[in-house]
Amino acid sequence: xxxxxxxxxxxxxxxxxxxxxxxxxxxxxxxxxxxxxxxxxxxxxxxxxxxxxxxxxxxxxxxxxxxxxxxxxxxxxxxxxxxxxxxxxxxxxxxxxxxxxxxxxxxxxxxxxxxxxxxxxxxxxxxxxxxxxxxxxxxxxxxxxxxxxxxxxxxxxxxxxxx
Amino acid sequence: xxxxxxxxxxxxxxxxxxxxxxxxxxxxxxxxxxxxxxxxxxxxxxxxxxxxxxxxxxxxxxxxxxxxxxxxxxxxxxxxxxxxxxxxxxxxxxxxxxxxxxxxxxxxxxxxxxxxxxxxxxxxxxxxxxxxxxxxxxxxxxxxxxxxxxxxxxxxxxxxxxxxxxxxxxxxxxxxxxxxxxxxxxxxxxxxxxxxxxxxxxxxxxxxxxxxxxxxxxxxxxxxxxxxxxxxxxxxxxxxxxxxxxxxxxxxxxxxxxxxxxxxxxxxxxx
Numbered sequence: 001x002x003x004x005x006x007x008x009x010x011x012x013x014x015x016x017x018x019x020x021x022x023x024x025x026x027x028x029x030x031x032x033x034x035x036x037x038x039x040x041x042x043x044x045x046x047x048x049x050x051x052x053x054x055x056x057x058x059x060x061x062x063x064x065x066x067x068x069x070x071x072x073x074x075x076x077x078x079x080x081x082x083x084x085x086x087x088x089x090x091x092x093x094x095x096x097x098x099x100x101x102x103x104x105x106x107x108x109x110x111x112x113x114x115x116x117x118x119x120x121x122x123x124x125x126x127x128x129x130x131x132x133x134x135x136x137x138x139x140x141x142x143x144x145x146x147x148x149x150x151x152x153x154x155x156x157x158x159x160x161x162x163x
Numbered sequence: 164x165x166x167x168x169x170x171x172x173x174x175x176x177x178x179x180x181x182x183x184x185x186x187x188x189x190x191x192x193x194x195x196x197x198x199x200x201x202x203x204x205x206x207x208x209x210x211x212x213x214x215x216x217x218x219x220x221x222x223x224x225x226x227x228x229x230x231x232x233x234x235x236x237x238x239x240x241x242x243x244x245x246x247x248x249x250x251x252x253x254x255x256x257x258x259x260x261x262x263x264x265x266x267x268x269x270x271x272x273x274x275x276x277x278x279x280x281x282x283x284x285x286x287x288x289x290x291x292x293x294x295x296x297x298x299x300x301x302x303x304x305x306x307x308x309x310x311x312x313x314x315x316x317x318x319x320x321x322x323x324x325x326x327x328x329x330x331x332x333x334x335x336x337x338x339x340x341x342x343x344x345x346x347x348x349x350x351x352x353x354x355x356x357x358x359x360x361x362x363x364x365x366x367x368x369x370x371x372x373x374x375x376x377x378x379x380x381x382x383x384x385x386x387x388x389x390x391x392x393x394x395x396x397x398x399x400x401x402x403x404x405x406x407x408x409x410x411x412x413x414x415x416x417x418x419x420x421x422x423x424x425x426x427x428x429x430x431x432x433x434x
């Protein structure tokens with residue numbers, strides 16, 4: 001057992017965990033934040049994608065104890081003051097989901113993607129960069145539309161901020 | 164995953180001491196091969212020694228003729244390095260083609276090179292670019308480093324510290340991926356070095372892991388063009404055969420990927 005502290009969605013969370021505890025188990029079972037899903041449990045499907053120190057990673061393949069002292073953002077940490085994050089809003093407007101199981105991971109991967117590219121995305125790049133996230137409903141078309149829309153809003157917001 | 168005890172040493176000496184004084188220890192880097200292996204209970208180390216906090220394992224240095232990468236450097240960091248892209252664009256592209264975005268945010272060059280998975284990308288670059296593998300106790304040339312499937316010259320407890328690549332005159336990397344797993348089914352890293360010698364390293368296909376295709380090197384030495392390789396085939400008995408691709412198909416892919424690497428010098432061709 002190890003006592004670890006991980007700051008999740010801005011709140012430091014200290015727990016005693018077995019060293020074999022995965023970060024996704026820490027998030028779901030120790031903190032009760034079940035928005036992060038486990039799909040394949042083999043680092044392929046991306047349903048468990050969260051941000052670890054600002055970068056999208058698959059939380060089923062990180063030990064919680066190795067994330068001690070880190071900053072984690074989950075799907076529950078995106079909305080602010082009851083207002084959905086632009087990427088969440090875009091998924092809502094474009095119906096970027098069917099069953100919804102992959103959606104939290106898709107959104108976390110998309111937020112990371114838009115930030116890394118500073119919103120400069122085209123359809124080809126979005127499809128390529130989402131290769132680590134699998135939608136078994138095969139609902140990619142509207143997911144891609146949602147990401148492109150959110151990327152455009154990101155560009156517009158930054159253009160305004162620059163003026 | 165079976166129960167294990169996690170350690171986070173801050174120095175090389177501390178890590179080696181932990182390894183030598185523990186029953187059934189294993190080093191851990193990005194964990195993107197090891198953790199899935201532990202989860203499926205194919206390995207059960209009693210002690211996991213995380214090497215990522217050791218300062219010597221970090222950092223990228225590009226000199227006039229070398230690219231030196233600390234073993235804990237993540238694939239995404241290698242792929243994003245402007246210095247590496249300018250020096251060896253094929254190496255930069257290789258790093259950017261591993262797994263997916265999330266995997267590249269965790270997986271490390273040292274983990275890939277130490278594990279020597281027969282379908283891993285980095286071993287082909289290490290072999291083709293005449294790299295030197297620096298450990299906590301010695302320097303091992305690539306030609307002596309790879310010793311078969313999941314087998315390297317690393318001794319128990321030895322830590323891979325950094326990989327020193329020679330900057331070639333030009334190099335290209337071509338890969339055909341399994342569409343589901345994204346692991347390579349055949350990939351070729353072709354380099355022409357500044358003194359003129361050619362290295363063709365094949366990964367993903369060989370039944371003994373990464374290897375040099377010397378017949379292709381000889382033809383390319385005489386004529387450094389894809390046309391020189393027309394008609395050259397490789398013996399399928401040297402290839403892996405499995406549910407993803409039989410040996411004769413992999414042999415075909417090796418020849419095609421080698422030609423594609425030569426046709427895409429200065430970059431990559433990823434299928």
